[in-house]
Amino acid sequence: MATTVAEVMVATLKASGVRRVYGIPGDSLNGFTDALRRDGTIAWQHVRHEEAAGFAAAAEATLTGEMAVCAGSCGPGNLHLINGLFDANRSRVPVLAIAAQIPREEIGSGYFQETHPQQLFGECSVYCELVSVPAQLPRVLEMAMRAALQRGGVAVVVVPGEVFLEDAPHDASSVPIRAVTPVMRPDEQSLAAAAHVLNAASRVTILAGAGCAGAHDQLINLASALQAPVLHAFRGKDAVEYDNPYDVGMTGLIGFSSGYRAMEHCDALVMLGTDFPYRPFLPQDVPVIQVDVRGEQIGRRVQVQVPLVGTVRDTVDALLPLLTPKTETGHLRRMTGHYRRARARMDHLARPGRDGSPLHPQYIAASIDRLAATDAVFTADVGTPCIWAARYLHMNGTRRLIGSFSHGSMANALPHAIGAQAAQPGRQVIALSGDGGLAMLLGELITLRQQQLPVKIVVFNNGALSFVELEMKAAGIVTYGTELDNPDFAGIARAAGLFGARVDKADELEDTLQTALAHDGPALVDVRTARQELALPPKLSYGQIKGFTLYATRTVLSGAGSELLEVTETNLRQLEIE
Ligand SMILES: Cc1ncc(C[n+]2csc(CCOP(=O)(O)OP(=O)(O)O)c2C)c(N)n1
Ligand SMILES: [Mg+2]
16 A cells, blocks of 8 residues: 555556656655655666656657656756657657655745746646645646646656655545547538538648558548648658558658659648648648647648648548549659659669768668668657658658657757667667767767667767758858767777777678677667768758858858868769759
């Protein structure tokens, strides 16, 4: 029978299927970690920086669909969680954060380590409450968990350290809190309005996002009825791309031309479970139908003619009988034909490169894709690794891709991999890391060894914050502040107890990757990668062309003309195939 507040909390988590808690202990959290120790069924998943705990919980929740938990001690301990929690909250995955607080009687006195977590976590959570008296438990915890699960996001329970150790209310009993999945579909009138628009259109395009998870059949059936090309937002890649004859790839800043075209040439757009944020990539002046479980999210990127509030699965099932199947296939054929050509051009770029020069990142990503397990989980750092993951990793319905797709934080790949691997120890987990991203949370290499997590890391070591350099080029800014003078990452990995290897030449890549993937434990492969690889967006604006011209001119004038030669040499093969 649970007697303290901490014991009631542990019992509630246990009853709800929680298997582990990521975090770092500390004075104010000791009552909670001690209750975990005494119970012994929920693992304490140690990390070296609380930010990693937030990211790891986000990845676990993304992968399993269940609630994941992290914890931090008072003040700086839980403040460090925040960036990882922003990531989880913006990806709308259920995460519970237990934020310990300074003693109740000191709140407001400027006490040692004092912060106000309800204010600090307010912006990255769907629920955030302070437990002031034991009688609030377990109700506050249950409400927090339900909010995280049903609203999709982060719930924070703030507990002053001494409260963990106080007696729980006599009638405190723990009930399991699990997600329930409602059937959610729009009313008949809205469905009829959507069908009216779609039946009158002749070139329908579908933009599909993460909301299509679990609705692959419905997506394909809709595309078939409408003879519509399907492009995806990045976060929808693993739910949309596979077994999909209607696939035309991705659009957006890191997408490619065929996805952009499919939107440019449509006469009606269906947005399915996506909050794709880049307005210039969305078509203007065509009717838009948007399907989302969160009605408040509809219409915030583009004017929507018919809002459909419901899950993709239930909404498409209800909509399909109202549609007249289209027989005209011209739009679909043109767009899939364009995609095949764009795909061929991208595959052509995935070549090793000239002897002695750094490897092309496209080749590295395509090699990872080829050698990875059919059920691998990939994580990709914000920066150019996201571009190469988007373009060269093939999804198959079993593989998963996890990233900081909505929050866009650097250094996500390694801690996301920690969460994925902890949740599913038998699965191959591969982190595509930037050299900047890896260095930012480098200490988490030690977590891999200590927690025996056999994550495989591939470092796209281009000696720079390369994505930022691309942004500078597009904006006409001379490269500045982006150089990275890196240490020997493979040596650091070995010193931390991992398998570590460095790849300088293309013909070493495949064997080294294979050895690392087969290694029975964590491994890091550090690959010398071209710094000046240009990753062209699907639509070059006049401003970007002007920006590049200005960048080139200013670079020569600043005396750094050799950088332009490197840009040219690295990208010559892109010109060959235009
Ligand atoms: C925490 C954080 N800081 C800064 C940025 C801005 N930013 C986006 S990508 C990037 C560079 C990433 O460098 P690296 O990890 O080496 O990857 P690369 O683009 O070089 O492949 C930066 C600084 C960010 N997104 N997140
Ligand atoms: Mg880099």
